[in-house]
Amino acid sequence: MSADDDFFINFDAKKLSEADLGRLIEHHNRCYWEKGEQEIPDERYDELLRALEKINPEHPLVLAVHAPKVAAIGKVTHAKPMLSLNKAYSLEDVLGWAGKCIRNEDELLLIQPKYDGISANFANGVLATRGDGEIGENISDKIPLIELETTNYKGALKRPARGEIVIRDDDFKTIYQNIARKGGRAYKNSRNAVAGIMGLKDISDMLRQKAKLTLVDYDMISYSIPFKQLSTEWPRIIAELEALPYPMDGIVIKLADSAYSDSLGNTAHHPRGQIAFKFSGIRQESPLLNVQWSFGKNCLTPVAEIEPVDIGGITIRHATLHNVQNIIDRDIHIGDIVTVERAGDVIPYIVSAKPGEHRKVALIERCPCCNTVLKRSGPELCCPNHDCFETRVQRLCASVRNIGIERLGEPNIRRMMQVLGVRTLKDIFKLTMIDILKLEGFKEKSASNLLNEIKSARSVNDFQVLAALNIPNIGVNVAKAILTAHTIQELRKLSIEKLSEINGIGPERAGAISRELAAQKEILDELLECVEVKQTKGTGSANLPKICFTGKMPEQRGYYEDLAKQKGYEAVDSVTQDLALLVAADVSASGGKLDKARKSNIKIIALEDWLKSGKAEPIADDPAPDSVEKSTAASEESSTGIPKKQGFFNF
Numbered sequence: 228m229s230a231d232d233d234f235f236i237n238f239d240a241k242k243l244s245e246a247d248l249g250r251l252i253e254h255h256n257r258c259y260w261e262k263g264e265q266e267i268p269d270e271r272y273d274e275l276l277r278a279l280e281k282i283n284p285e286h287p288l289v290l291a292v293h294a295p296k297v298a299a300i301g302k303v304t305h306a307k308p309m310l311s312l313n314k315a316y317s318l319e320d321v322l323g324w325a326g327k328c329i330r331n332e333d334e335l336l337l338i339q340p341k342y343d344g345i346s347a348n349f350a351n352g353v354l355a356t357r358g359d360g361e362i363g364e365n366i367s368d369k370i371p372l373i374e375l376e377t378t379n380y381k382g383a384l385k386r387p388a389r390g391e392i393v394i395r396d397d398d399f400k401t402i403y404q405n406i407a408r409k410g411g412r413a414y415k416n417s418r419n420a421v422a423g424i425m426g427l428k429d430i431s432d433m434l435r436q437k438a439k440l441t442l443v444d445y446d447m448i449s450y451s452i453p454f455k456q457l458s459t460e461w462p463r464i465i466a467e468l469e470a471l472p473y474p475m476d477g478i479v480i481k482l483a484d485s486a487y488s489d490s491l492g493n494t495a496h497h498p499r500g501q502i503a504f505k506f507s508g509i510r511q512e513s514p515l516l517n518v519q520w521s522f523g524k525n526c527l528t529p530v531a532e533i534e535p536v537d538i539g540g541i542t543i544r545h546a547t548l549h550n551v552q553n554i555i556d557r558d559i560h561i562g563d564i565v566t567v568e569r570a571g572d573v574i575p576y577i578v579s580a581k582p583g584e585h586r587k588v589a590l591i592e593r594c595p596c597c598n599t600v601l602k603r604s605g606p607e608l609c610c611p612n613h614d615c616f617e618t619r620v621q622r623l624c625a626s627v628r629n630i631g632i633e634r635l636g637e638p639n640i641r642r643m644m645q646v647l648g649v650r651t652l653k654d655i656f657k658l659t660m661i662d663i664l665k666l667e668g669f670k671e672k673s674a675s676n677l678l679n680e681i682k683s684a685r686s687v688n689d690f691q692v693l694a695a696l697n698i699p700n701i702g703v704n705v706a707k708a709i710l711t712a713h714t715i716q717e718l719r720k721l722s723i724e725k726l727s728e729i730n731g732i733g734p735e736r737a738g739a740i741s742r743e744l745a746a747q748k749e750i751l752d753e754l755l756e757c758v759e760v761k762q763t764k765g766t767g768s769a770n771l772p773k774i775c776f777t778g779k780m781p782e783q784r785g786y787y788e789d790l791a792k793q794k795g796y797e798a799v800d801s802v803t804q805d806l807a808l809l810v811a812a813d814v815s816a817s818g819g820k821l822d823k824a825r826k827s828n829i830k831i832i833a834l835e836d837w838l839k840s841g842k843a844e845p846i847a848d849d850p851a852p853d854s855v856e857k858s859t860a861a862s863e864e865s866s867t868g869i870p871k872k873q874g875f876f877n878f
């Protein structure tokens with residue numbers, strides 16, 4: 228790498244002078260708009276711009292943000308200026324801005340996509356870029372290439388509109404695969420293609436190749452919500468907007484009352500009544516260095532190992548890829564440039580990928596632990612070998628959690644398996660002081676503590692025993708529901724038909740229960756010999772899902788507990804494995820109950836959402852960490868596939 232590359236690419240924006248920031252931005256503007264080649268990801272470019280804006284908000288480069296060099300046929304003075312928007316990089320920024328503008332909590336806000344293209348205005352038959360906001364470039368010669376999409380209209384550019392010239396994602400995937408730019412190569416991405424085409428003096432070649440661009444009217448897609456719902460609706464709206472077929476780099480939030488918004492006026496460069504939230508605050512691009520496969524009790528979860536990036540002050544090295552189907556659908560290879568997102572409390576995940584120069588297959592065919600050929604199960608990849616050590620570790624860990632030996636974690640379970648030959652829960656219950664002292668790190672005191680913990684777990688609810696068998700989709704809550712109607716011994720004799728009649732079980736789970744109870748007959752018998760089972764059936768502890776509250780809430784706790792009872796829950800004080808729901812005043816806070824619930828993958832819900840929700844479900848879903856998800860790759864907001872600290876395998 229040359230010294231120049233180092234200066235232009237490996238910079239620390241916060242340490243650069245105004246002059247150097249200017250040099251860098253100009254360089255990257257040239258790369259982007261003139262050469263159509265991007266040397267740094269958008270996020271890095273934004274870092275430069277933010278740093279420069281901080282030093283000198285009036286800098287011409289700040290003012291001319293993303294103003295592309297277009298091949299124009301003259302200048303156009305805008306009747307109403309096209310100002311650029313002030314930027315926000317977090318929800319807190321957005322709320323801070325809104326707090327200054329709104330008249331009350333019910334003030335309506337509009338949320339619209341922030342398209343990633345070229346801003347343009349079409350009026351009186353003239354198409355013009357934003358330019359500096361006052362005077363734009365006349366690009367009317369490009370009109371034959373552009374289709375207008377506005378409210379209730381899609382067709383030739385014949386109606387006045389203010390919006391963004393983009394290439395729709397679907398068009399880019401189809402039409403643009405066959406469009407050659409000068410030199411014969413295809414465009415790398417839709418933004419480069421827009422810039423490239425708008426920079427052409429002569430579009431006849433593009434017309435011949437049937438290139439198509441779209442002017443999307445800013446107001447065509449718009450969500451209207453009151454301010455007080457902004458925080459809770461935020462993730463859903465972002466997810467829905469992102470599913471639209473237009474390139475975007477953020478969203479725009481504006482006051483719905485345009486007269487009021489206008490009355491607030493403008494700062495030097497930005498209207499006060501609008502703000503743009505940039506995805507770059509929650510996203511970064513980074514090369515995918517490797518894919519590690521994290522073992523779960525039923526399947527393997529791919530975890531991306533990326534070159535470390537900083538998002539919101541946290542260094543991200545790993546991000547979940549959810550499952551194998553997701554890798555296939557997104558055509559992700561090692562060596563690609565992936566976009567990782569970290570928003571709120573969700574585990575960082577890979578949003579998208581761009582092909583890298585040296586690509587290596589990310590998929591595996593054989594189990595990294597036992598070399599058995601892996602099998603697909605829905606979107607997941609599973610090791611079918613019952614003796615696979617890593618799978619057994621994870622299954623035993625899950626059993627230990629479900630049976631309630633809380634302080635026995637994975638590292639010690641792993642040691643017990645390696646050193647003492649432990650295979651099942653029964654073996655753990657039979658451990659002696661002498662055994663435990665053989666394990667690394669144990670002294671008499673700690674060994675005796677662990678033994679006591681194991682001993683106290685001998686007194687156990689029958690649903691914990693059933694959940695400890697690791698039958699797919701039978702977690703503690705489902706097990707409890709089943710054992711309210713039948714005892715374990717009755718359950719073993721029930722037909723699949725009878726089983727599936729239990730409320731909420733259905734034929735699929737019934738089949739799995741019947742099959743596994745037979746397959747694990749000996750394991751269950753041995754386990755039942757070691758433990759003292761408390762029977763659920765007939766104890767009157769009805770089949771109510773447990774709910775727990777945490778955090779400072781507007782009303783007394785008793786108020787919510789009564790409400791919970793009305794909704795069909797049993798309110799409890801602590802977070803246990805069989806808890807169905809934790810209601811939090813602040814879901815993003817940390818603390819005892821919240822941390823514990825996150826660790827145990829117990830569903831956490833914000834108080835306001837819970838208040839809006841209906842009655843409790845008769846049977847909650849299995850909260851087990853790697854329960855197979857119904858939805859597959861498309862669910863970007865899904866938070867399954869927790870990267871585990873242990874059990875990584877590299878290739």
Ligand SMILES: [Zn+2]
Binds near residue numbers: 594597598615616
């Ligand atoms: Zn295996």
